[in-house]
Amino acid sequence: MKTDDLIAVLARGVTPVDTDATRKRFQTALVWGVLGALAVMLSGYGIRHDLAQAAALPMFWVKLAFPLAIAIPAVLLTLRLSRPGMPLGKTWMALPLPWLVVALMAIATLAHASPDERLPLVMGKSWLSCAFNIAWVSAPVLVGMLWAVKGMAPTRPALAGACAGLASAAAGAVVYALHCPEMQAPFLAVWYMLGMLIPTAVGAVVGAKLLRW
Template sequence: MKTEDLISMLATGVAPVERHVAAKRFGGALTFGAMGALAIVILGYGVRHDIALLLHAPLFWAKLVWPTCLAVAALAACVRLGRPGRVVGGWWAVLATPVALVWLAALLVLWFAPPEAREHLLMGRTWRSCSFNIALISLPAFAAALWAARALAPTRLRLTGAAAGLVAGAIGALAYSLRCPEMSVPFWATWYLIGMSIPTAAGALLGPTLLRW
């Protein structure tokens, strides 16, 4: 068989790839995941009774912006990891920046707080359940993010799974913020981060199995 004939045969019936497939798939999957997380919070936990007042509190919005930034950066990293040959590049720095800023703010709050108040600022009233609740609420987004990542072509499966898990964990933390009574920066710099780390670790563990193609 001539080379031209082989090329012609391989090209026969090939349809063009739809543009922005990854964005559409992740968009649909994470919309489902976010709706699932909100449903768990609203139906299973209930929203804070003073949520209307919190809408006027800058600290509450900072509490929402933090996991949102992590979700966006982790999603960008996950999409890049799903394309062979693409490097995550500066998105690692973007991902680390919100964590570093919140840790810095938490340390400053603890530094200037009276010694007798530091334990409460760090532990709050719900430290025993906070991280577990975030991990539980993130389950719909966890399944959706891994499903979307599986449709790509990841080669670094553990890293891709971890990025997908972090996206889910950040969505879970964002939804849980509507319920959580804690408003201390040291609290969410610690227990929110642990809660988001649980699906991140689960994604890294399950990535080689669930993302293999």
């Protein structure tokens, strides 16, 4: 068989590779994961009754922007970690910035509060359950993100799992914020961040085992 004939046989029936397959896979995971998170939040907690009034307050939008600003770079890092040899670049530097902003706001709030007001500002009314609620609401997103990464080829499975967990937790925190009545910066800096770190840790542990080749 001539070389040209061999090439023709090998090329027969070959279809073009979808260069957008990775984006579509993660998009599917995020859409279904967020829908699942909404279902968990609505069925288990419900939307806060004063949502319209709360939406008129600047801190309500800060509460939404805080986890959203973490979710975006976390998703981008997860995409990069899902591909062998893909450099992380400087995207990781954006991860702590939202928390630092909220932490500075928290320090300023506590500095201007009287001593007997400081602890209530940090603890709020739901500190016992907030972090675990965020982790629970984000669970469907985490399942979707790990599914998306599993279909790729991560060479650092624990780190990829951790980034997938952080992205999931941040998305879950945005959804949970529609229920949560807490809006003080000290509370957000402590308990929302802790709620996002729980799925991050879970993602790292699960990813180390599940995302291996």
